[in-house]
Amino acid sequence: MVTRSQCRTRGCFFESLPPEVLDMILHRLSLLEISVFSMASKEINSYVLCHISTMAWRNRMATQSLYHSSCPHGQHSIIGHYKALGLLFKRCTLLLPTKDRLKFTYCKLKQTLTAGWDEQECNRVFTFLCNFTQLPRKIKIVVTGEPGASRDLEVQLRLFCRHVLLDPSRSHKGCRFWLTQILKSWPMVCQARLLFILYGPLLPDDSLGWQEVLNNGLSNAMLWDLAKALLLLHSNLEDKYWTPDTMLAILEELTVLPQVWHMENLARLLSLCGNTLCHNVLANKALNGRLSEMSRLIVYLILVCEKDGYCMNWAVKMVQQVSKVFCTTADKWSFIQSLENMFSEVTMETYEVAMAGNPRDNLESSQSLLSILNCSAHFHTEILHVFLKEE
Incomplete structure (x- = not known):
């Protein structure tokens, strides 16, 4: 005979099942049923969270969304599908801190939404996100004001773009696509400012190092993200948008923000960017008579x-x-x-x-x-x- 306390210590029935069997069960449940099931226990919640983070599950969700779009009432079906998806993410992340919940929900929703889509369809997703989050208005505030004047908004913009659009991308091509979407509609000086906001050195107090690049020699670690972003844009030689001349112009704008950088920081950034970009910058100065x-x-x-x-x-x-x-x-x-x-x-x-x-x-x-x-x-x-x- 089993007492109630023994039942509680032994856990629920599903926790004793092999992972393969539990995966089969989850595979047959609807989104709404999975979201309810995720609240059964902490262990079940953790397992469901891992299950819906897999590439196979996201691809299946993308296939289902395409199925809904071909239904007679496609628009309502798609809305219902993503409403259930959002509810699932909400319930699965109940035990996480708010910051982590938002990061997980936005990232997984974007990845699920765009899995297997071409650039035109991803452009529509980006347009939707811009309208939904008022991204262009926020970007305009930070790129037209004084560097550091909207400190909280700069960090908010950095976290949103990095955690939702850029960092979750599993390939250089995907990350370059989203970064291009963010940058391309702005003038070059604003593109340089945006690159610094998204990838520039971040200080321990979560503010951007606008003044630090002017006065001190920064470490490799503080400039590495910015160097990777420049290399990412420069990596596709067939890309007509990010030409060598464009990259030189952006570097010129970037390294005078908010004023001319400490020369050691410029040198360290170029050394991290590698031979090609470094040589192009030096050769450009030589050809333009800037010998000193x-x-x-x-x-x-x-x-x-x-x-x-x-x-x-x-x-x-x-x-x-x-x-x-x-x-x-x-x-x-x-x-x-x-x-x-x-x-x-x-x-x-x-x-x-x-x-x-x-x-x-x-x-x-x-x-x-x-x-x-x-x-x-x-x-x-x-x-x-x-x-x-x-x-």
Whole structure:
């Protein structure tokens, strides 16, 4: 004979079933029935949540939505279908914090809604989301105001776009599609601002690092998301929208927001973006007669190699590639002179800062001076090694 307390400790009947059998049961239940079943116990709720997170289940839901659209009363059937889907997500996430519930519900609904759809159909989903969430109005507020003036809205926009549209995408193509949808209707300066809001450095207090990119050398981790976003847009060479010239223009706009970035941050971002984008930026400055600006950027790329432990051979090869932009011997000699003079100039600037600093800043200033001296020595050693090998 079993007592009530024993029944409670043993759990319900369904919890004792093998997962395969439970999957078969869930497969035969309607959305409304699954949502009711998910409230049977904490264990059942957890299992149902895992079940509806699978790709197979989302594909089946997408197939069902297509079936409803072909019914005589298709519009009402589709509305009923997604109403039941929303109720299921709501009930399945009852035990989660509100933030996690919203993230799960929006992501799964969007993934289910667009599974197997072509770009035209996904465009309609994006239009619906824009209208439903007033996304364009919120974007306009943050891209036309002063950076950081609408701090909470910037973070809200970042979380919505990242968690609902961008991060859940399972492929680079999907993520690039949604990012293009977000950016393409805005002028280039607004696109740059949006990229910073979506992928720029996020501080511990959940605000964007608008001022930090101007004053301090940031870590790789704080710039990595932004570099990945730029690489994502630049990854498809056949994309007529994100051409090399477009990417250069966006980078120019991005790295003067809200003012000109600290040169070390620009160099670190370009090093994370890889050879092609980095070379394009340097070559563009060379072709447009911005020799001093290009030389300063190269010096800071070499400094980043030293600080971050990259192989100095990478910087040497980059300088060799950029030197090929100059056609005449005189132009190449001017490039070499400009680069060497810039090494001296940056070294003197760092020395003066170290000498003028407060006692508290002495250690950091001394480390900066040591880094610039070391990077110069290692770079010139490596370039001489390459020269001697070619001899």
